[in-house]
Amino acid sequence: MKVITFKFSCSLKQVIEERGTEDMKKIMKSSVTIIVNDKTNLKVHFSYVNWNDSQFRPSDQIEYFEYKYLRRELVDEKDKEQMMKMKRYEEGFNSNIQ
Incomplete structure (x- = not known):
């Protein structure tokens, strides 16, 4: 499951970098923690x-x-x-x- 969640979080980051707004791209340069549990619940934590x-x-x-x-x-x-x-x-x- 860890490999799947890692691939998912990498894919999500790539989508934001490619298609996101400028604000979203700035956020991605900060510390972003993406956690997906085994029930595919998504938590995103932003930190500067x-x-x-x-x-x-x-x-x-x-x-x-x-x-x-x-x-x-x-x-x-x-x-x-x-x-x-x-x-x-x-x-x-x-x-x-x-």
Whole structure:
């Protein structure tokens, strides 16, 4: 099911990039989380956190996504510290936007 949902979310992103309005395209440049569960319910979460300019690598971002949305267990104290740093970064970024 994960492969299907990943392909679906990639297809959705491609459609927006190709056919979407300028506002939709701007939104897609922000942090967009698309979640489709096994019942094909779609959740879309937009965030303006600039992960690309952060100290966090793409692999860190994937681990944070898994921690935040998939309840990934933390391996050790170093892992926990990394997730807390990312959470603080996200919260700090969001508090500056509002």
